[in-house]
Amino acid sequence: MLSDARFRWLGGVLIALLTVVAGDPASAHEATGTAAGGFASGFMHPLLGPDHLIAMIAVGLWGAVLGAPALWILPIAFPLVMAFGGALGVAGVPLPGVEVGIAVSALVLGLAVAAAARPPIWIAALIVAAFAVLHGHAHGVELPDSASPLAYSLGFVTATGLLHLAGIGIASAYGKPAGRVVVRVVGAGIALAGLVFLIGRS
Amino acid sequence: MGGNRLRRARSLVLATGLVAASSACAHGGFEGVGTFYAGLLHPLAVSAHLVALVAVGVFCGQRGWAFVVDSLPTVAAATMIGLALARPETEPVAGPLLLVAAGFTGLAVALELKLPATAAAIWVALVGGVIGVDSPTDLATGSAERWIALGGTSLGVLLLFAWCATPVARINAAWQRIGIRVVGSWLSAGAVLSLVLVATGRGA
Numbered sequence: 001m002l003s004d005a006r007f008r009w010l011g012g013v014l015i016a017l018l019t020v021v022a023g024d025p026a027s028a029h030e031a032t033g034t035a036a037g038g039f040a041s042g043f044m045h046p047l048l049g050p051d052h053l054i055a056m057i058a059v060g061l062w063g064a065v066l067g068a069p070a071l072w073i074l075p076i077a078f079p080l081v082m083a084f085g086g087a088l089g090v091a092g093v094p095l096p097g098v099e100v101g102i103a104v105s106a107l108v109l110g111l112a113v114a115a116a117a118r119p120p121i122w123i124a125a126l127i128v129a130a131f132a133v134l135h136g137h138a139h140g141v142e143l144p145d146s147a148s149p150l151a152y153s154l155g156f157v158t159a160t161g162l163l164h165l166a167g168i169g170i171a172s173a174y175g176k177p178a179g180r181v182v183v184r185v186v187g188a189g190i191a192l193a194g195l196v197f198l199i200g201r202s
Numbered sequence: 203m204g205g206n207r208l209r210r211a212r213s214l215v216l217a218t219g220l221v222a223a224s225s226a227c228a229h230g231g232f233e234g235v236g237t238f239y240a241g242l243l244h245p246l247a248v249s250a251h252l253v254a255l256v257a258v259g260v261f262c263g264q265r266g267w268a269f270v271v272d273s274l275p276t277v278a279a280a281t282m283i284g285l286a287l288a289r290p291e292t293e294p295v296a297g298p299l300l301l302v303a304a305g306f307t308g309l310a311v312a313l314e315l316k317l318p319a320t321a322a323a324i325w326v327a328l329v330g331g332v333i334g335v336d337s338p339t340d341l342a343t344g345s346a347e348r349w350i351a352l353g354g355t356s357l358g359v360l361l362l363f364a365w366c367a368t369p370v371a372r373i374n375a376a377w378q379r380i381g382i383r384v385v386g387s388w389l390s391a392g393a394v395l396s397l398v399l400v401a402t403g404r405g406a
Contacts, residue, residue, distance in 0.1 A: 072380045080312065083394045150253060150393070
């Protein structure tokens with residue numbers, strides 16, 4: 001159960017987040033578009049793409065397998081690197097093999113979790129960063145023209161972050177022997193799905 | 203002492219909110235509300251303002267409660283100065299500038315950057331000022347209605363800033379601090395993407 005102080009803190013954070021989400025400028029500023037609709041559209045984008053979804057969960061899982069400081073560095077750094085990829089996509093800079101790369105990301109990250117791989121953090125960061133650019137590029141290219149762009153961007157960045165958190169949550173049992181097996185099986189499942197996506201796109 | 207300051211600040215925020223609820227005038231940018239209320243709601247209506255305010259509020263909250271309280275008059279004054287200077291011609295420049303400011307502020311939060319107090323205060327003032335400059339109104343210069351609208355907007359900015367900064371200033375646990383840094387990265391990422399959209403002509 002939450003203590004009073006933690007409950008109040010969480011309540012404040014939730015209210016602040018709801019403020020961001022619920023801001024609807026439909027009657028005031030045509031230029032901003034429909035912020036709530038843009039946020040929702042962006043939020044759903046990673047969730048409606050199974051390749052995005054499983055890869056992002058795998059990032060959270062692998063962060064938990066790697067342990068601190070990767071556990072918290074990845075959720076902080078990933079959105080920023082993804083935004084760089086997104087900016088390339090928005091600007092129309094082509095990147096080769098984005099869709100194949102996204103499928104590969106699910107395969108590689110899933111395998112890393114399944115194998116409980118713990119390379120040096122800089123190697124793990126490079127791998128994740130490369131995939132973050134690809135995922136961001138895909139989101140940026142698919143940005144709908146009619147949505148409020150900032151709200152859309154915040155939406156898909158938030159959803160991506162929450163998927164990481166889901167992965168970290170799943171891997172919270174990694175400390176226990178049975179939990180370790182579960183996490184690695186989930187990783188294997190993600191790798192298998194990534195392989196299926198890759199074959200489908202080859 | 204810290205508890206008393208917190209209670210006084212809360213009372214001030216609540217009292218101004220209750221006072222604001224009693225105003226009603228003829229015109230507003232939002233249909234069905236008065237000029238003061240329309241101004242009060244303005245920061246919520248513009249995504250870039252909202253993101254910048256959340257970012258700067260979280261940034262100040264990370265520095266602690268004392269800095270948040272000290273920043274309140276800075277934010278208020280800077281916003282009012284910016285509002286007084288706001289013109290339709292300034293919007294094309296102020297809008298992207300605000301996104302840049304939001305991006306850097308979010309990055310500072312993600313990195314938990316500890317700027318010197320003076321530099322941080324100047325940064326907060328700049329963001330408040332740019333928000334003001336990016337909020338022109340078409341109400342007649344010097345008219346009472348214009349001042350009412352600007353007053354409402356100043357108060358809206360201040361309330362939203364305090365609302366975001368207060369819970370962050372109260373956190374102690376390591377996991378909460380990491381969560382705030384994650385939020386900072388989200389805000390920065392969103393601002394960067396939006397800036398690129400504006401630069402490529404696809405954004406508002």
